[in-house]
Amino acid sequence: MRRRTFTLGSLAGLTGAVAGLSPDAQAQVSRPAGGAVDQATVDELRSIGASYRRSYKSFPASTLVPVAHGQLQLVTSLKPKTQPARLRNSLLAHMVEMASLAAVLLSLDLGDQEQADAYMDLGFRIAKEIGSAELSALILAGRAFGTSYGGDPEGGLDYALAAVEAAKRGASVRMRAWTNAVASEMYSSTGDEYGFRSSMEASRTLLSGSMDDERWGGIAWFDLSKADAYEGSDLARLGRFDEALPSLDQALVRLSPEMLRHRCTAFISRAEAHAGAGHVEQACEDGHAALDLVEQVQHRGTLRRVTDLHRTLRDNKTAGTRSLSEHLIDTRTLLKASGSAA
Numbered sequence: 001m002r003r004r005t006f007t008l009g010s011l012a013g014l015t016g017a018v019a020g021l022s023p024d025a026q027a028q029v030s031r032p033a034g035g036a037v038d039q040a041t042v043d044e045l046r047s048i049g050a051s052y053r054r055s056y057k058s059f060p061a062s063t064l065v066p067v068a069h070g071q072l073q074l075v076t077s078l079k080p081k082t083q084p085a086r087l088r089n090s091l092l093a094h095m096v097e098m099a100s101l102a103a104v105l106l107s108l109d110l111g112d113q114e115q116a117d118a119y120m121d122l123g124f125r126i127a128k129e130i131g132s133a134e135l136s137a138l139i140l141a142g143r144a145f146g147t148s149y150g151g152d153p154e155g156g157l158d159y160a161l162a163a164v165e166a167a168k169r170g171a172s173v174r175m176r177a178w179t180n181a182v183a184s185e186m187y188s189s190t191g192d193e194y195g196f197r198s199s200m201e202a203s204r205t206l207l208s209g210s211m212d213d214e215r216w217g218g219i220a221w222f223d224l225s226k227a228d229a230y231e232g233s234d235l236a237r238l239g240r241f242d243e244a245l246p247s248l249d250q251a252l253v254r255l256s257p258e259m260l261r262h263r264c265t266a267f268i269s270r271a272e273a274h275a276g277a278g279h280v281e282q283a284c285e286d287g288h289a290a291l292d293l294v295e296q297v298q299h300r301g302t303l304r305r306v307t308d309l310h311r312t313l314r315d316n317k318t319a320g321t322r323s324l325s326e327h328l329i330d331t332r333t334l335l336k337a338s339g340s341a342a
Contacts, residue, residue: 241276
């Protein structure tokens with residue numbers, strides 16, 4: 001198999017990453033090659049990385065991918081493996097987090113699975129090198145989505161279960177809860193209702209306990225509102241449409257307004273549940289809501305799902321389905337103009 005690679009070579013990305021630092025940190029990272037960076041600079045980089053991971057909730061994919069790539073270039077320029085032991089793993093962990101962020105955006109939002117896989121390869125190799133259960137679980141769970149929705153749901157489940165096992169070996173409680181939710185989604189994609197319910201129960205049980213969130217290395221956030229969204233989406237995927245609707249209703253009430261991506265996927269999941277339950281107009285309304293958010297965050301996976309939804313509804317020939325068709329065309333045109341849709 002041809003090995004996927006990418007080059008960390010764009011001067012513009014590196015320059016932008018340096019410009020985002022404080023003056024003291026800029027002086028540190030602009031020193032001649034071979035010198036050591038200080039703890040304050042590393043801490044600043046990690047704090048910036050955490051803010052970028054949180055930005056996944058609402059920032060467009062085309063904005064965040066170059067930012068994540070720039071951070072990878074910056075850390076590479078610092079020669080992390082030559083740094084003192086106390087700083088080395090922190091810099092490398094920052095690289096894994098940024099590689100994971102870029103990979104998820106490229107895969108689920110921008111539809112570039114080859115480049116996403118290259119970032120995943122890099123991230124997983126480093127996560128294993130530094131022995132991080134948190135980041136190994138993060139990468140494996142990310143692989144589950146790309147594999148399952150690339151046409152191999154059983155392979156996606158394999159990755160999700162590997163993520164659950166990796167998380168058990170020392171990841172944060174919230175990461176363990178999230179990997180179980182990912183497993184629930186992968187089980188539902190294979191039609192395994194028992195697996196879905198067992199994994200979702202494990203996720204909710206973990207969320208009900210005490211947290212150690214200073215260790216969270218995931219993208220954005222995972223809490224009970226997201227668990228509701230996973231549960232409702234899983235039930236819809238299993239064909240339990242009426243049962244799915246209350247969970248999705250609750251998710252959309254509880255998800256905070258700035259969680260645009262999460263609300264986007266919850267709306268399309270509820271639209272699919274309404275369609276399955278025979279509620280054509282409600283399905284169209286939620287389809288419109290999902291498209292409004294797609295236009296803001298460039299979530300190509302949701303655009304694809306709304307397209308599939310419309311195709312199941314268009315034979316109804318109602319005002320709602322005609323309006324959804326027009327909105328789909330407008331959204332595709334907008335995203336193509338921005339270079340984020342095929």
